Amino acid sequence: MDWIVFGTLAIWLICSVGGAILVKNPVHSILFFLSSVLATAALFLSLGAELIAGLQIIIYAVAIVVFYVLVITTIPWEKIKKFEGVYFKELSIGFPVVLIVFLLMGYMVVKGEFAQSVGKIEDNVREVGKTLFTSYLFPFEVASVILLVAMIGAILLGRKEE
Amino acid sequence: MGEFLVSLIVALIKIAVVLGVALGLGAYLTWFERKLAGHIQARLGPTVVGPFGLLQPLADGLKLMTKESIVPRGADMPVYYLAIMMAVAPALLLFSVIPFGPEFEIFGYSIKPIVADVNIAILIVFAMGSLAVYGTIFSGWASNSKYAFIGSLRKASVIIAYEVVLGFAVLGVILLAGTMSTVGIVEAQLEKGIWFIFYQPIAFVLYLFCMLAESGRVPFDIQEAEAELVTGYSVEYGGMKFGALPLAEWYLNVVALSAIAVVLFFGGWSGPQILGPFSPYFWFLVKTFGLVFFVIWLHWTLPRFQARDVTEVAWKIMLPLALLNIIATAVAVYITGG
Numbered sequence: 001m002d003w004i005v006f007g008t009l010a011i012w013l014i015c016s017v018g019g020a021i022l023v024k025n026p027v028h029s030i031l032f033f034l035s036s037v038l039a040t041a042a043l044f045l046s047l048g049a050e051l052i053a054g055l056q057i058i059i060y061a062v063a064i065v066v067f068y069v070l071v072i073t074t075i076p077w078e079k080i081k082k083f084e085g086v087y088f089k090e091l092s093i094g095f096p097v098v099l100i101v102f103l104l105m106g107y108m109v110v111k112g113e114f115a116q117s118v119g120k121i122e123d124n125v126r127e128v129g130k131t132l133f134t135s136y137l138f139p140f141e142v143a144s145v146i147l148l149v150a151m152i153g154a155i156l157l158g159r160k161e162e
Numbered sequence: 163m164g165e166f167l168v169s170l171i172v173a174l175i176k177i178a179v180v181l182g183v184a185l186g187l188g189a190y191l192t193w194f195e196r197k198l199a200g201h202i203q204a205r206l207g208p209t210v211v212g213p214f215g216l217l218q219p220l221a222d223g224l225k226l227m228t229k230e231s232i233v234p235r236g237a238d239m240p241v242y243y244l245a246i247m248m249a250v251a252p253a254l255l256l257f258s259v260i261p262f263g264p265e266f267e268i269f270g271y272s273i274k275p276i277v278a279d280v281n282i283a284i285l286i287v288f289a290m291g292s293l294a295v296y297g298t299i300f301s302g303w304a305s306n307s308k309y310a311f312i313g314s315l316r317k318a319s320v321i322i323a324y325e326v327v328l329g330f331a332v333l334g335v336i337l338l339a340g341t342m343s344t345v346g347i348v349e350a351q352l353e354k355g356i357w358f359i360f361y362q363p364i365a366f367v368l369y370l371f372c373m374l375a376e377s378g379r380v381p382f383d384i385q386e387a388e389a390e391l392v393t394g395y396s397v398e399y400g401g402m403k404f405g406a407l408p409l410a411e412w413y414l415n416v417v418a419l420s421a422i423a424v425v426l427f428f429g430g431w432s433g434p435q436i437l438g439p440f441s442p443y444f445w446f447l448v449k450t451f452g453l454v455f456f457v458i459w460l461h462w463t464l465p466r467f468q469a470r471d472v473t474e475v476a477w478k479i480m481l482p483l484a485l486l487n488i489i490a491t492a493v494a495v496y497i498t499g500g
Binding site: 001025027028031034050051053054055057058061062063066069070073074124125 | 166238240241244280281282285286288289292293295296299300303311315318322325342
């Protein structure tokens with residue numbers, strides 16, 4: 001049964017990512033991107049990582065994408081850059097890189113070994129919390145200080161001069 | 163395969179029941195709201211259609227469905243229609259994590275009256291509450307109208323601010339219960355024999371404000387603001403397309419968030435056994451509708467905040483209060499070993 005769920009979600013994810021880079025209207029593009037973020041959350045949920053699925057929706061699908069949406073929807077239509085045809089020079093440089101990365105990842109998936117799950121974890125919220133506040137306390141605090149500095153900086157930049 | 167089939171059928175029945183009840187309730191709350199508003203303003207409310215005007219929602223529904231469908235010029239059609247779905251779906255999904263009663267047994271299968279008993283239920287509530295922001299932003303943007311777009315931007319700023327406060331307000335309850343599962347929170351209250359509102363009064367008041375703000379109820383209804391924005395982001399929608407947006411925002415959201423408030427602060431289905439096996443459901447519905455009644459009562463009594471004040475109150479007063487509340491709760495839980 002698992003592969004039906006996984007297959008459906010994977011097709012959903014690939015279609016929405018493809019849509020995000022292929023449509024011309026920026027708002028439609030961001031909608032496809034939102035759809036791909038939701039598909040990723042659904043994938044996490046189907047793999048039993050409930051906490052990550054929830055955080056994926058709250059942080060990526062809402063907190064981050066909503067600011068893209070706010071910016072994109074408030075830009076006047078006249079100022080949007082029009083479609084100029086396919087960028088062939090950039091494509092000829094970029095495509096080999098993508099191909100090599102894809103081959104490397106494919107090799108890893110086919111030949112490599114993945115981290116094995118160590119039995120079923122009943123309450124993954126509790127487990128993640130414990131790990132964060134014991135083994136990874138220092139990186140966690142460093143990240144929080146960086147975020148705090150960024151937040152204060154953003155407030156200072158966004159303030160009007162009085 | 164038998165086990166799987168049975169659980170699938172049970173899940174489908176649960177979803178059908180919850181959907182039917184939620185949508186029916188949404189329709190009948192319009193009648194209730196109009197009746198209540200009438201009596202608050204010394205009028206009678208709807209009386210003509212059916213006894214006590216009880217058939218009014220059906221008449222309204224027929225009227226909305228038979229209206230001419232008008233789409234503004236320059237509207238982005240796919241997004242215009244998608245926005246309705248994006249407003250209604252999160253409101254309905256909120257109902258999936260509400261536990262209506264304790265586990266019971268029927269034909270040898272034990273069944274929980276909740277659609278999805280996951281251990282991140284409260285996170286799902288936050289997620290769906292904030293996903294509703296897309297319905298409002300895109301409906302305002304797609305209708306190619308300034309008034310609608312101002313309304314949706316106001317609503318977006320309100321939802322972003324109050325979603326943060328909501329998250330921090332509810333953390334206190336999660337600390338006390340030690341779980342994020344809605345069933346677990348109710349069971350923790352039953353075990354301790356006390357409703358969490360007595361431990362967390364500040365959190366409850368903050369939650370109530372957030373609930374009002376997210377569902378666009380007075381005094382935080384600056385995005386509707388009938389007098390300035392003529393109901394804001396839904397102004398360019400007509401017929402049943404218009405009907406769906408307030409249905410989701412004013413009714414489904416209010417009922418779902420009230421039910422979650424009951425779970426978090428009022429002990430869920432706990433109450434004296436006065437109706438035998440049905441008393442948990444009875445108490446759950448009584449408490450939920452008490453809160454819904456309170457919200458509608460406020461809606462028709464209070465004036466409205468200014469647009470700027472609403473977000474200022476959230477960031478400058480409510481958020482620090484919520485943080486203090488969490489710290490105090492955490493210290494208390496640590497000392498008592500809760």
